[in-house]
Amino acid sequence: MAAEWGYSPTNGPDVWARLFPQAGGARQSPVDICTSIASSDSNLEMKKLTFAYESQSDLRILNTGHGWKVEAPQSGSRLEGGPLGEDIYQLEQFHCHWGETSAEGSEHTVDGRAYAGELHLVHWNTTKYQSFAEAAQHPDGLAVLGVFFDVGNESNDEIEKIVSTLSEIKFKGQFTDIPDVIDPTTFLPSGLGYWTYLGSLTTPPCNECVIWIVYKEPITVTEEQLVQFRCLSACSGEAEEFIVKNYRPPQPLGNRALRECNA
Numbered sequence: 505m506a507a508e509w510g511y512s513p514t515n516g517p518d519v520w521a522r523l524f525p526q527a528g529g530a531r532q533s534p535v536d537i538c539t540s541i542a543s544s545d546s547n548l549e550m551k552k553l554t555f556a557y558e559s560q561s562d563l564r565i566l567n568t569g570h571g572w573k574v575e576a577p578q579s580g581s582r583l584e585g586g587p588l589g590e591d592i593y594q595l596e597q598f599h600c601h602w603g604e605t606s607a608e609g610s611e612h613t614v615d616g617r618a619y620a621g622e623l624h625l626v627h628w629n630t631t632k633y634q635s636f637a638e639a640a641q642h643p644d645g646l647a648v649l650g651v652f653f654d655v656g657n658e659s660n661d662e663i664e665k666i667v668s669t670l671s672e673i674k675f676k677g678q679f680t681d682i683p684d685v686i687d688p689t690t691f692l693p694s695g696l697g698y699w700t701y702l703g704s705l706t707t708p709p710c711n712e713c714v715i716w717i718v719y720k721e722p723i724t725v726t727e728e729q730l731v732q733f734r735c736l737s738a739c740s741g742e743a744e745e746f747i748v749k750n751y752r753p754p755q756p757l758g759n760r761a762l763r764e765c766n767a
């Protein structure tokens with residue numbers, strides 16, 4: 505039977521490398537973003553990071569057993585510039601990480617501080633590769649936008665479109681279509697300053713194929729919206745094992761460059 509990785513002491517991040525060797529590599533994610541060592545790079549300012557997304561309805565959302573994931577392959581989307589060189593990246597999917605309480609939940613941390621959650625918009629390099637799966641095998645194959653969650657009193661309307669479907673995908677393997685129109689642009693913060701570094705998938709197989717772009721400014725969600733995330737079950741049957749945490753802790757940055765752009 506395929507190994508069931510997860511986030512418990514017996515199958516979690518501390519033991520992933522036993523079955524997924526890349527998880528023990530030197531270019532792993534997430535990392536703690538130590539702001540004092542982040543270096544400004546004029547190239548990032550000169551080649552502005554730009555994005556263009558389509559608004560789509562009826563996107564499929566599924567319970568992966570490790571969280572929710574929205575499948576959003578958008579041939580008309582473009583993420584380019586900034587740290588992405590001359591290549592164009594296309595949106596493939598987006599998902600989220602959270603914790604048992606709102607004191608934790610993000611994967612990246614900033615000067616040791618965790619946020620209440622983290623949204624990942626996953627893109628692949630369509631200039632160089634023919635498929636997402638092929639791109640995930642190359643060091644410049646994927647680009648992931650990370651957006652932190654802060655807890656506030658105002659419900660996040662775009663996240664609410666996700667939350668409103670979660671009762672239909674309570675169990676692992678279940679999926680449904682999101683009736684509302686989703687515009688990925690609305691997930692991004694108003695301030696577009698970011699940190700960037702070379703890293704990996706944060707879940708097995710932890711391929712070292714990701715150019716990370718982590719926005720400095722968080723977006724706001726409510727505690728209730730996060731409570732709904734935690735009601736998803738990691739099991740496909742009647743047994744209920746709630747997905748209360750699905751974040752990997754920070755990995756060593758090592759000698760990797762951490763750059764910043766104050767857009």
Ligand SMILES: COc1ccc(/C(C)=C/C(=O)O)cc1
Pocket residue numbers: 624626640704705706707708709
């Ligand atoms: C088996 O192929 C995979 C490809 C991508 C991913 C992602 C996108 C993981 C992550 O978000 O950390 C997982 C598996």
Ligand SMILES: [Zn+2]
Pocket residue numbers: 599600601624706
């Ligand atoms: Zn992720």
